[in-house]
Amino acid sequence: MDGWSEFILAGMLFLASHAIPSMPKLKAALVRRLGPRGWVIAFSLLSTGLLFWVIYAAGRAPYVEIWPQEIWARWLVNLAMPMAILLGSFGLGTPNPFAFEGRTTGFDPVHPGIAGLTRQPLLWAIAIWAGAHLVANGDLAHVILFGAFALFTAMGMRTLEARKRRQMGETTWQRLSARTAMIPGAALLAGRWRPQRWPSPIRLVAAVLVWAALYHLHTPVIGVSPQP
Incomplete structure (x- = not known):
């Protein structure tokens, strides 16, 4: 995977993850399965991990x-x-x-x-x-x-x-x-x-x-x- 491909993939996954809270049915199902506290922890860890990845990927992309x-x-x-x-x-x-x-x-x-x-x-x-x-x-x-x-x-x-x-x-x-x-x-x-x-x-x-x-x-x- 080249630098631009990684950057685009990381960005798309980061944006997709932040669409979850705006989907009431999906969010409700995750809250039922994980519990309110578990949902917050899981979403926070996912968001933080993807954020670091997209920042890291931006640094690996070709310098223009x-x-x-x-x-x-x-x-x-x-x-x-x-x-x-x-x-x-x-x-x-x-x-x-x-x-x-x-x-x-x-x-x-x-x-x-x-x-x-x-x-x-x-x-x-x-x-x-x-x-x-x-x-x-x-x-x-x-x-x-x-x-x-x-x-x-x-x-x-x-x-x-x-x-x-x-x-x-x-x-x-x-x-x-x-x-x-x-x-x-x-x-x-x-x-x-x-x-x-x-x-x-x-x-x-x-x-x-x-x-x-x-x-x-x-x-x-x-x-x-x-x-x-």
């Missing part, structure tokens, strides 16, 4: 330069990644009825937590990761890879927000989203939301550990040093 790599773009990645990891760390599993990764129970619209900063923390984390890496990697394979992630994430935000709004109904949506925003920081700047407490130290430590792991494993796993 569209724009050159610049030192400032590497600095951009190193500045953007802590923000992306923090958003992901504080978004996963928190009470947030607007995001697919958040819990639907326990949400307080008066104190919305991470949803006050943005209703879509994980999708913004992916968008920041993809956008920064797109700027830093100007070869064709990586432009396709990170450009697709950035595009589909942006489209996914709009689609998810519209679906959640329909499901909740306009009255419930307005009540729950009054102190939130989709654009990060928009509710803060508008004065509709203020942080009420310090961030969870456990999630903060987890974010630091994830950042450190990704930074030090980038070279042996991806094959490219993250250093500028």
